Amino acid sequence: MSELPVVGVLLGNSAGVGPELVAKLAVKNFYADYFRPVIIGDVRMFEHGLKVIGGDVPHYVISDLSECDWTRGYPVLDLKDQDPEKVVYGEANEYCGASDLLQLDTAIDLCKAGKIEGFVFGPFHKGAMKMAGLHDESEHTYLAHAFNLTTPFCEVNMMDDLMTVRTTSHIPISEVSANITEQNLREAIELAEITGESFGHKPRIAVAALNPHCGEFGLCGREEVDVIQPTIEKVVKETGWNVTGPYSADTLFISALAGDFDVVVTMYHDQGQIALKLVGFQRCITVAGGQPYPIATCAHGTAFDKVGKGTATTDSFERAVKAVSRMALAKRAKA
Structure with missing residues (x-):
């Protein structure tokens, strides 16, 4: 165990099931x-989670990570801010x-x-x-500001070994087409590459079409012809990344x-979300794509x-725990 990464496990919102989930895995x-x-x-709150699930586990309070000794049980960095009552x-x-x-x-x-990886x-x-x-719009934007990111970032949805990255995210459907631009698509593809590599391999990236039947060569929408296909070709030529498409979203x-x-x-939020959550909602997780740390x-x-x-x-x-471990080990190997 002494060779494994040191990783923080945050209890989450006290009014929800986070403390129970953390306690169950402990x-x-x-x-x-x-x-x-x-x-x-x-x-x-950790002890409240243990009480809810009817379990117990050795644990002790620390004020600094230098005090961690996993042979004693679980170290808890006590923030002293949440009274269960x-x-x-x-x-x-x-x-x-x-x-x-x-x-x-x-x-x-x-x-x-x-101090943590x-x-x-x-x-x-x-x-x-x-x-x-x-x-900020979400914790992902909050993280990006805190880490002074200048490269693309977004929440990345993952089920088993398949990830989805969005060209547009939390905007109305009526605004999606106008936001399918070369810059936005480039950033999404770059994020796909960065996040795939964070798991220790060069990813195979597929780009979804926006329109039915992949736009039918412009007869059913121009986004594929005017933006998506040309952007893919430029990115592949400039980077050599394994990017192909566009593919009709209903078969991709x-x-x-x-x-x-x-x-x-994907071109918009639900295009990928529906597919992954329909097939395996309990297997889905959210990865903070593009952030400098795992x-x-x-996903719930x-x-x-x-x-x-x-x-x-x-x-x-459990899958989120595994994913952070994989990314932390991959980052070590790359260093």
Whole structure:
């Protein structure tokens, strides 16, 4: 275990199932095969999660990562900010949103200081974070600002070994076509390449079409002819990356899910989300694509309807743990 990466495990939003998920994997000793975990959050919320699931595990509070000794159990970097008696479970609130941001800030600082190699986090709640002062669109934008990123970044959806990257993301469908530009598509393809490489290999990238039947050579839309195909050709010529397409979106995922591609670049949010979540919702995770450190979380949210029942499944969170481990080891190998 001494050779495994040191990775932060953030409890997530206190009003949701995050503390329960973190506790369940601790009781199962799941983390031990993938990294040396440092639990980040209020120790009382971790213990609350243990109580909810009816389990227990050796753990101890640390104030600095130099105090970690995994032979003693799980080290908990106690943020001392969440009293379980004050948490309003099952709803978004400023009190818990502030903790989400504190957990993020703590993990960011630890990454920058070289004390952890990445982190996995229980589900945050964007609405609660905004109540607490988040001005960015999401935690991914917040991370990018904190890390001073100048290269493309976005949440990357992943199921098993297949990833999807979006050319456009959280915008209305009515605005998608206008945002299918050479620059936006180039950035999406670059993000696909960067994220694929973060798992230790050169990815096979497929680009989806926007229009039915791939636009029928301009008879059913011009985006493929005017933007998508020319951009793919330019990128391949300039970089040598393994990028092909455009492919009709209604058939592309048949071959992608069969293992023919590693990453699919989609034109809009639901084009890839529907395919992956339909096939394997519990197997989906979200990777913080383009960030300088391995970061991932489960694809589902805070599951307010399940909080406190101990019934939330850990499938997605387990895969997030595995993904961060793979990326951390790949980053080590590349260094």
